[in-house]
Amino acid sequence: MSTPAATYDLGKLHGGLRLPAEKTVSTSIEIQQVPIPDQLALPIQQHVGEPAQPVVGVGEHVLKGQLVAESYGTLSAPIHASSSGKIVAIEPWPVSRRFGENAPCIIIECDGDDRAIEPSEELAPYNTFEPNVLLDRIRQGGIVGLGGAVFPTGQKLMQAATMPLEFLILNGVECEPYISCDDLLMREQAAEVLGGAQILMHALQLPTCYVVIESDKPEAISAIGEAMGELGDERFVLKQVPTIYPSGGEDQLVQLVTNREVPSGGLPTDVGCVVHNVGTAAAVYRWICDGEPLISRVTTVTGPGVRSPMNVMARIGTTIADVVSLAGGYNEGASQLIVGGPMCGKSVTTDRVPVVKATNCVLVLTELPAQSVPQPCIRCGECATVCPIQLLPQQLYWHACADNESKLRWYGLTDCIECGCCDLVCPSNIPLTAEFRNAKARIQEFEDEKARAERARLRFESRNERLEQEQARREQQLREQKDAALKAGPSAIDEILKRKDSGDDEGGD
Amino acid sequence: MQFERREAPFISPTTNVASMMRQVIYALIPAALAYVWYFGAGFIFNLVIASFFCLLGEAVMLRLRGRPVEETLLDYSALVTAVLLAFAMPALTPWWVTATAALFGMVVAKHLYGGLGYNLFNPAMAGYVMALVAFPMHMNLWTAPRMGDIDYHFMTIAETARYTMTGTLPDYLSFDAISRATPLDFVKAGLNDMQTFEELRAYPVMGDFGGRGWEWIGNFTAIGGGWLLLRKIIRWQIPFGVLAGLLVPSGLAYFLFPGVHPSPGFHLFTGGTILCAFFIATDPVSAATSTRGRLIYGFGIGFLIYAIREWGSYADGVAFAVLLMNIAVPAIDYLTKPHIVGHAGNSDGPVP
Numbered sequence: 001m002s003t004p005a006a007t008y009d010l011g012k013l014h015g016g017l018r019l020p021a022e023k024t025v026s027t028s029i030e031i032q033q034v035p036i037p038d039q040l041a042l043p044i045q046q047h048v049g050e051p052a053q054p055v056v057g058v059g060e061h062v063l064k065g066q067l068v069a070e071s072y073g074t075l076s077a078p079i080h081a082s083s084s085g086k087i088v089a090i091e092p093w094p095v096s097r098r099f100g101e102n103a104p105c106i107i108i109e110c111d112g113d114d115r116a117i118e119p120s121e122e123l124a125p126y127n128t129f130e131p132n133v134l135l136d137r138i139r140q141g142g143i144v145g146l147g148g149a150v151f152p153t154g155q156k157l158m159q160a161a162t163m164p165l166e167f168l169i170l171n172g173v174e175c176e177p178y179i180s181c182d183d184l185l186m187r188e189q190a191a192e193v194l195g196g197a198q199i200l201m202h203a204l205q206l207p208t209c210y211v212v213i214e215s216d217k218p219e220a221i222s223a224i225g226e227a228m229g230e231l232g233d234e235r236f237v238l239k240q241v242p243t244i245y246p247s248g249g250e251d252q253l254v255q256l257v258t259n260r261e262v263p264s265g266g267l268p269t270d271v272g273c274v275v276h277n278v279g280t281a282a283a284v285y286r287w288i289c290d291g292e293p294l295i296s297r298v299t300t301v302t303g304p305g306v307r308s309p310m311n312v313m314a315r316i317g318t319t320i321a322d323v324v325s326l327a328g329g330y331n332e333g334a335s336q337l338i339v340g341g342p343m344c345g346k347s348v349t350t351d352r353v354p355v356v357k358a359t360n361c362v363l364v365l366t367e368l369p370a371q372s373v374p375q376p377c378i379r380c381g382e383c384a385t386v387c388p389i390q391l392l393p394q395q396l397y398w399h400a401c402a403d404n405e406s407k408l409r410w411y412g413l414t415d416c417i418e419c420g421c422c423d424l425v426c427p428s429n430i431p432l433t434a435e436f437r438n439a440k441a442r443i444q445e446f447e448d449e450k451a452r453a454e455r456a457r458l459r460f461e462s463r464n465e466r467l468e469q470e471q472a473r474r475e476q477q478l479r480e481q482k483d484a485a486l487k488a489g490p491s492a493i494d495e496i497l498k499r500k501d502s503g504d505d506e507g508g509d
Numbered sequence: 510m511q512f513e514r515r516e517a518p519f520i521s522p523t524t525n526v527a528s529m530m531r532q533v534i535y536a537l538i539p540a541a542l543a544y545v546w547y548f549g550a551g552f553i554f555n556l557v558i559a560s561f562f563c564l565l566g567e568a569v570m571l572r573l574r575g576r577p578v579e580e581t582l583l584d585y586s587a588l589v590t591a592v593l594l595a596f597a598m599p600a601l602t603p604w605w606v607t608a609t610a611a612l613f614g615m616v617v618a619k620h621l622y623g624g625l626g627y628n629l630f631n632p633a634m635a636g637y638v639m640a641l642v643a644f645p646m647h648m649n650l651w652t653a654p655r656m657g658d659i660d661y662h663f664m665t666i667a668e669t670a671r672y673t674m675t676g677t678l679p680d681y682l683s684f685d686a687i688s689r690a691t692p693l694d695f696v697k698a699g700l701n702d703m704q705t706f707e708e709l710r711a712y713p714v715m716g717d718f719g720g721r722g723w724e725w726i727g728n729f730t731a732i733g734g735g736w737l738l739l740r741k742i743i744r745w746q747i748p749f750g751v752l753a754g755l756l757v758p759s760g761l762a763y764f765l766f767p768g769v770h771p772s773p774g775f776h777l778f779t780g781g782t783i784l785c786a787f788f789i790a791t792d793p794v795s796a797a798t799s800t801r802g803r804l805i806y807g808f809g810i811g812f813l814i815y816a817i818r819e820w821g822s823y824a825d826g827v828a829f830a831v832l833l834m835n836i837a838v839p840a841i842d843y844l845t846k847p848h849i850v851g852h853a854g855n856s857d858g859p860v861p
Binding site: 014251255262264265266342344350373375379381385388389392394411418420424429 | 510513514515516517519520521523529580584586624625627744794798799800803846847849850851853
């Protein structure tokens with residue numbers, strides 16, 4: 001892999017890296033349509049929150065766009081069939097997730113007709129809807145953040161609607177190397193992107209929308225600029241930002257564009273901004289204006305391990321194998337398959353993994369850089385120089401090794417966005433991000449354990465309290481009986497005893 | 510198809526410790542050549558002896574501590590210590606003095622603290638100070654630079670080798686004939702003798718701006734330092750801090766009380782100032798790590814160099830200044846933790 005030329009000075013964002021873009025290989029041809037595959041695997045969880053609940057049974061025939069799993073709980077998103085066909089199974093299937101290799105999927109055997117379901121509701125211009133009605137409609141479209149975070153868009157908007165807001169920020173900053181799906185989407189579907197932004201602005205009653213694009217995407221900038229000119233909508237402002245990783249992170253983008261820091265543990269809405277990916281905006285447009293839920297997305301298929309890198313429009317549930325074969329198949333020596341980009345992606349072991357709502361990139365790498373042994377940290381501080389959060393990774397690493405939870409918190413472990421910049425500049429080859437990920441998981445485990453212990457303690461205490469009350473009540477009862485008997489005097493006691501004796505006689509044989 | 514599993518990021522780092530250390534050594538080549546030109550072959554003997562004992566000390570300690578020996582030796586960190594030590598020692602030093610310094614630096618200052626990355630003190634400076642305290646006579650014997658006084662005797666390679674191996678001079682030479690006060694010693698003694706700095710400046714030993722020979726070693730060291738800055742092997746904060754910490758007080762003293770204080774230019778180009786600013790204070794392991802912390806750390810070293818030169822009994826104070834600030838590093842790091850993005854202010858309470 002080529003060397004990242006490390007230059008790290010930029011406007012309002014601390015640190016960051018200039019990485020080799022590696023994007024031109026996949027941007028030379030327009031977005032290609034992946035043919036209808038034989039089979040689709042739709043994971044019931046493709047979003048942050050609770051998994052969706054299947055509403056179809058095995059053997060049932062479904063149409064394209066039909067609801068197959070409905071959202072469940074307060075944070076969830078529905079799933080729709082991305083082509084017509086028969087449900088053949090609902091079973092575990094390999095997926096790309098951080099923990100666990102398999103997850104329940106609805107498997108559809110496509111009939112090839114690709115017959116779409118009739119929209120359940122009459123389509124109408126978006127501005128005829130009340131904002132809250134629009135919010136509810138967006139929630140039903142199964143739309144999630146397509147930048148990779150896959151937070152259900154409906155819930156994000158509903159939360160945002162409760163806050164005082166100033167800007168909608170449309171995120172066209174695709175800062176990870178290799179990925180170019182948003183670039184191509186903006187080039188080819190600028191009108192949809194802006195149309196979606198108008199819907200979002202109407203839903204949140206926002207006066208301004210910043211469309212932010214990195215300076216290394218001149219075609220996308222001119223396409224969006226042209227579309228803005230045609231729309232003549234004064235609310236749009238096009239902003240260019242320098243090409244520096246990781247300026248496309250939600251909080252980083254807010255900081256870059258507005259110079260406001262999103263508070264730790266908070267959301268951009270805390271500083272008056274709501275950020276949506278350009279792909280999400282286009283998906284909102286297609287759902288509200290065309291009635292098509294989120295059943296397909298643009299994905300970059302690229303890397304030295306792919307014969308002809310390109311961007312494809314793939315139905316959600318299409319396996320990576322099908323997508324790669326459209327891109328000419330694997331090159332000799334393809335050895336690593338990554339879902340996502342080279343900085344934050346996740347490696348998967350099989351290409352049976354389906355393209356899901358989060359899949360912005362399928363990256364195939366060939367040559368494996370020798371996994372060199374980490375050497376001791378020499379405290380050079382380069383990691384701190386590039387950290388966009390201004391953490392001190394070398395201190396965090398030290399305390400992560402010692403498993404010192406309170407120090408880790410003090411040094412801001414929970415604020416780490418796992419962008420991977422520190423790994424790239426570490427002369428000692430320390431896998432810092434992986435260490436931090438593990439340390440976070442350990443802290444989470446510790447927290448969960450603490451919460452469990454707390455619940456158990458409460459339960460135990462309330463049981464003790466109950467038992468004590470019971471005991472006190474019984475003692476009270478006994479005392480009352482005794483008092484009553486004493487009050488009645490000795491004759492009464494005799495009478496009771498007598499009655500007891502005679503009772504015994506009666507009971508005898 | 511099956512694939513391997515790895516953890517993100519999938520791009521490998523392009524730097525490594527060994528290449529950083531190698532570049533530090535390369536950056537010192539011009540200064541080393543200047544050193545040999547002005548002070549003779551003794552520097553090369555010192556360098557060889559220091560390298561041998563540094564590597565030996567490192568290897569033995571790694572072995573005893575059950576760490577990989579070969580890979581660690583190849584990180585060049587022991588060699589950097591040896592090179593810095595060779596620069597710090599007088600050109601004419603018996604081998605056992607250099608060996609003591611090298612072994613103390615490696616064994617005590619580096620490995621007893623946990624090896625590379627864990628040492629609190631700069632190993633080269635710790636070794637140097639150890640030798641300075643243990644062998645004051647040898648450590649204060651400086652030869653005259655080439656083109657010095659009219660009656661100087663520039664030692665031949667054979668004479669230098671003999672002294673290095675045995676600690677004795679040939680019968681026809683005396684210490685008085687070959688040794689000279691360094692410019693720092695000379696100025697200190699002269700000012701104590703109620704001469705003004707302007708008067709002292711007229712002596713040939715003072716050279717053009719920082720002492721004959723020394724000023725050119727300083728210049729070549731600065732070139733190497735500049736190259737390291739360009740390569741981003743070191744960052745500007747520590748060199749800037751050291752120079753500011755030395756030049757600000759010496760400049761004030763020079764301009765406020767003319768005549769009785771050396772000029773800031775003299776402070777800058779003489780002794781170990783530039784070597785310290787770019788190569789010694791910038792040792793990452795024993796330096797502060799945050800941006801502000803590095804400025805403070807550098808400034809502290811610069812100021813201590815000034816204080817020792819001005820008020821101390823030693824002519825130069827680089828090694829003591831560095832070691833004293835090494836002690837302060839944990840406190841500096843704690844007090845200069847940068848503001849974490851998303852947290853109001855920097856008041857996250859005391860460290861738990």
